[in-house]
Amino acid sequence: MKFLRSFDIEVIKFKEGSHEIDFQIDDQFFSQFEDNDLVQKGDMTARVLMHKGANLIEMEFLIAGKVRLTCDRSLEEFDQDLDIQEEIIFKYGSEEKEIDENIYMITRDTPSINVAQLIYEFILLALPAKKIHPDHRNELDDEEVEAEGLYVYIDGEGEADWEDSEEGEEEEDQPVDPRWEMLKNLKK
Numbered sequence: 742m743k744f745l746r747s748f749d750i751e752v753i754k755f756k757e758g759s760h761e762i763d764f765q766i767d768d769q770f771f772s773q774f775e776d777n778d779l780v781q782k783g784d785m786t787a788r789v790l791m792h793k794g795a796n797l798i799e800m801e802f803l804i805a806g807k808v809r810l811t812c813d814r815s816l817e818e819f820d821q822d823l824d825i826q827e828e829i830i831f832k833y834g835s836e837e838k839e840i841d842e843n844i845y846m847i848t849r850d851t852p853s854i855n856v857a858q859l860i861y862e863f864i865l866l867a868l869p870a871k872k873i874h875p876d877h878r879n880e881l882d883d884e885e886v887e888a889e890g891l892y893v894y895i896d897g898e899g900e901a902d903w904e905d906s907e908e909g910e911e912e913e914d915q916p917v918d919p920r921w922e923m924l925k926n927l928k929k
Contacts, residue, residue, distance in 0.1 A: 744769060744770075744773055745773055745855065745857045746855070747764075748764055748855055748856050748857035748860070749853040749854070749855050749856075750762055750789065750791065750800075750853060750854050750855075750856060751852060751853040752791075752793065752798060752831075752851065752852075752853060752854055753850070753851070753852045753853070755791070755793050756793070757793050757794060757795065758792070758793060759790065759791070759792050759793075760790075760791045760792075760793065761788065761789070761790055761791070762788070762789045762791065763786060763787070763788050763789075764786070764787040764788075764789070764856070764860065765785075765786060765787075766783060766784070766785040766786065766787055766804070766806065766860065766864075767783065767784055767785075768781070768782045768783065770783075770857070770861075771783060771861075773857070774861055779810070779865060779868060780808045780809070780810065780864065780865070780868070781809065782808070782809040783806060783807060783808035783809060783864075784806050784807055785804055785805060785806025785807070785808070785823065785864070786804070786805060786806055787802060787803070787804045787856075787860050788802075788803040788804075789801070789802055789803075789856060790803065796832065796833055797830055797831060797832045797833065798830070798831040798847075798854075799828065799829075799830050799831075800828065800829045800830075800831070800854075800856070801826070801827070801828045802825065802826070802827045802828070802829070802856075802859065802860065802863060803825070803826055804823065804824075804825040804826075804827075804860060804863055804864065804867075805823065805824050805825070806822075806823060807820040807821065807822055807823070808820070808821050808823060808864065808868070809821075810868070810872045811872065812872055812873055812874035812877065813871055813872050813873060814873055814874065814877050815874055815876075815877055817874050817876075819874045819875060821868070821869070821872070823864065823867050823868075825863050825864065825867045827843075827859075827863050828843065829843055829844075829845065829859060830843060830844045830845070831844075831845050831846075831847050831854065832844060832845070832846050832847070833846075833847060833848065833849050834846035834847070834848065835848070836848065837851065
């Protein structure tokens with residue numbers, strides 16, 4: 742927890758105007774978050790462009806660098822480049838609360854804002870849904886190739902015709918295992 746305090750921006754000390762704050766994100770940063778199964782290692786820089794006004798504070802987060810991910814297909818580790826740009830607004834109000842995913846309310850006497858959790862969430866949201874090693878990105882899944890052109894859902898209409906044509910094809914193509922034949926009899 743002491744490490745995460747280094748991600749405090751002491752907004753009360755800044756005068757109105759634009760300010761720039763840089764943070765280094767490394768393996769120690771990712772180890773601070775519980776239940777972190779996605780990213781264990783990384784080397785990134787987070788630049789916070791803060792504009793402090795009379796009634797609000799705008800923060801633009803520019804996060805760039807690499808994180809180490811595990812490929813979903815081959816389980817090999819690889820480096821994923823990330824380039825993230827997000828904006829958060831802190832409005833002054835009577836209490837501290839989250840108004841929207843991009844708008845927070847803080848009191849005027851709030852001494853500092855910790856941006857570690859925000860940076861962590863921005864990184865997780867920027868990760869690809871399918872983490873594929875660069876060596877395997879051009880390969881097609883066998884499942885994807887087989888699924889092309891097939892129906893995903895079949896309504897009840899015409900089901901009997903479809904079953905009859907399917908049974909006929911099976912009988913012509915190959916002999917049916919007697920165990921399957923017994924199961925088909927149960928169906929009838």
